[in-house]
Amino acid sequence: MKLLFIGARLFDDVAIYTKEKGINTVITESNPHAQNLDLADSYHIVPRGMEQPKEIAIKEDVDGVVPLIGIDGPLKELALLKEELERDYSLPVVASPLESVSIAGNKVKTKEFLLKNDIKTPEYDLISSGQKIPKEYPLVLKQAHGQGGKDIKITLSQEDVHSYLEKYGTALAERFIDGIEISVEILRWKNHSVPLVPVSKGKTTLDGIHPLEKLKKAPLHIDDITLEAETNNYNQAIRNIASDVADRLNIEGTADLDLIFDKSNKNTYVLEINTRPSGTRYLTAASSDINPLHEIVDMATGSWQNINVSKRMKDYYALEIPVGDYFSGKNNYHFREFHGENSWIIHGPSNHQRITIRGKDEKNALKTAAQLNLNLDNIKN
Structure with missing residues (x-):
């Protein structure tokens, strides 16, 4: 089995997984100084755009294409590549089609789509x-x-x-909504959707602090919802919204839905849809034991089954903490997987590093944070 990965920046999150699966890996990348190039079996430095990746996919006779693109700019061109390779070469490209990308990539079109489908949005x-x-x-x-x-x-x-x-x-x-920012990742392939764990990205602020700078938690817990049963029901409602949006928009691969809980009227509104790997993927993996990037590899190999994903989902407690720079030898691909009930990983570039902690429960997650000398009192959430 041979797969082509478009983009090297996120490849460190799948490098060990592909080795374990015995997959031959090829990367195309436009930046000759990009990290992670040497983690693949081979790589090609190519001009920006999808013409060269298309030619390499055909020449290398790969079995599937996995885009590891975390920005919106190339997604339309990627969707056109998907259309051509799947139509003319029966080569799966694990990405959303053009119509989905066109709607999700434009906030006005997204609003129109949500309103047309009676999905609450501000x-x-x-x-x-x-x-x-x-x-x-x-x-x-x-x-x-x-x-x-x-x-x-x-x-x-x-x-x-x-x-x-x-x-x-x-x-x-x-x-402006005074509330809680929420994100939920969705896996969807061959008309089957699996919404993953809802994540709390913290309270909204008038100074517009980005969620990357906040303390994030999973699974989602709203302070106004006190009973465990109420929390479980609310989280399932979020997952249902995510699944509905994914199906209506015909998303493929991995995507995430951004929502907001309005504390004044207790309503939940959909804000945005992102048809690419999510910045919350480490929290998702920590809390549910489902790594979205591993799942899209399985989609490309033809081994992905939505029922198996649902069966494998666990229920841990997770925290993600911005640390700026934190001295550790673990910020590399060798340490990007969670092991057991209480573990942690560090990720992100210099000055923007984050530590994601998995705990059997909140108490154990906080205990790990204390052992790492992380002071959560000064971090907004």
Whole structure:
């Protein structure tokens, strides 16, 4: 079995898994200085775009293609590659099709899709310079394209809005919701969906702190929901929403859904859909024992079964803590898997490292954090 991986940056998360499975691995990468190139059996430095990966996939006679792309920019071109390789060469490409990517990659189209399918999402307006400006604040302004908090501003006055519009001209405007940010990853292949564990990415803040800088937890627990049965029911409701969105949008491979719990009215709203590997994948793996990137490898080899994933899911407690720089020899591919009930991994680039902890329960996870000398009191959540 031979697989082509497009992109080297995330390959360290699957390098050991592919070796264990006896898979011959080939990487295409546009950056000759990218990390993880030597972890594959072979690699090719190629120009940006999908033309060279397509030619290499055909020439190398691979059995499947696994894109390891964590940014939105190349996803449309990737979807076109998928269409061609699957149609003309019967070669599976574990990525979402063009229509799915086009909707998910545009916040306005995403809103239209959600409303059309009666899926709750915050009310919005499209505003531009010279138009009447909303008077209710705080107001969240966004651009149609962008990820990771890019070009998002929480405005507190008309002056803030005018300043934003002077720079961008137009904006998608939503009311600011005082609540909890939520993420849930979804696996979907051959019309079968498996929503994974809902993750809490912390409380919303007026200063717009990105979730990467917050303490994150899994499984999700809302303080207003006190009984375990209520929490379980709420988490299942989140998973049901994720599965519904994935099926309606025809997502393939791995994706994640961003939602928000509104503390004022107790409603849950869908914000965004991301048809690519998620930044919460370590929390997902820690809490459920399901590694989304391993699962997309199985999809490419033809061994993936949704029923088996559901049977393998565990119920651990997990924390993810931003640490900036933390001295450890474990920040490499040899230590990217969780073992047993109480374990931890470190990941991320210099200055932006994070430690993800698995515990049998919350008490054990906090005990591990203390053993690592991590002070959680100063981290927003």
